[in-house]
Amino acid sequence: MISPGSKGALKNQGEPKDDINIAWDPSLQSSWTWRKICAVKDIFKPGYHLNQWCDGKYTVATRYRWLQGPQTKAQWAPVVWNRLNVPKHSFIARLFAKERLLTKDRLRAFGLPIDGICDLCAVHTEDHKHLFYQCAFSIRCWAILRQWLCVSLPPQDILHWCVNWRCRSLLKKHLVFAAVVAVLYQIWRARILCRIGMVVHSPTQVMKEVKSFVQARFQSRKWLSKYQTTWFFKAV
Ligand SMILES: [Zn+2]
Known part of the structure; x- marks a missing residue:
């Protein structure tokens, strides 16, 4: 008491x-x-x-x-917290949006005695921009995603593009968001696997995993229009 x-x-x-x-x-x-x-x-x-x-x-x-107190909603919130996302993807995407992922440049800034070279390409310095947009691994992943979903993703500021993307089909929009967030997660996962010396799959195989994630989320929907089904399975 x-x-x-x-x-x-x-x-x-x-x-x-x-x-x-x-x-x-x-x-x-x-x-x-x-x-x-x-x-x-x-x-x-x-x-x-x-x-x-x-x-x-x-x-x-x-x-x-x-x-x-008064709160302002982050612009990227609808993409990161999209209801078709896998929760672990959303978590990594949130850290990505806030540039809080512990890339090597940040770890070195904290004083850790590590090399700053990107583990995925072993050529350039690893920072947020390089890892997610400029690394050969990431460039290939984004290229596959563009071709797969027929969307014109820019070479950088992808979340910003998602926020401003106009699409008549809400489901299509949500699926593209889920795919983008899944790619971010897979790039970060590949970087971690590479860092701890485990096998990293090729971008093609990684994107197969992304497709299966998104396909599972699509098929979990109770009601789908003919247009939505046709578009999705044409894309898959
Ligand atoms: Zn790299």
Whole structure:
């Protein structure tokens, strides 16, 4: 049980019916937990007054949103959190979008004594731009994807292109997003496998895996129009 303790007094500051206006002053002898609870109460106090939570409108979700403050939605969110994505692909894609993946240039900046050469091509310096757009391995993967889905993916800023891509079929759009995110994941996976000395498949084989992922996501749909089915299986 958490108790204010004998010296942690509860002081009423004038509005006895409103619990939020009672000042809780824990003494120095009160437990850490109790002092923390009292501090949190003060943080949330303005929220109670501004949002009328005392009138029965309180939920944990509204409190959490209030505490977070105004949020701006990332432009790439619809691509990264697309519902047809495989979750592990979305996770890597989010790190890619924020350029937080631990490429060698970042690891060296942290002071790790490693060479900076790209493991996939063993020629150029590995950084975010090189690994995902300029490495021979990645260039080949993107080329196969372009040919497969008949989309004009640019040589860089692929997520930005996805966000602005106009497509009448929502399903087609979601499938292309899922494929793009799967390619990002596979490039990163190939880099990891190469780094730990395991066999890395050729871009052609890697893209076969991407196709099977996307095909499985497509076939998981309950309802498909004739146009969607024709387009997809023509592409596959
Ligand atoms: Zn490379």
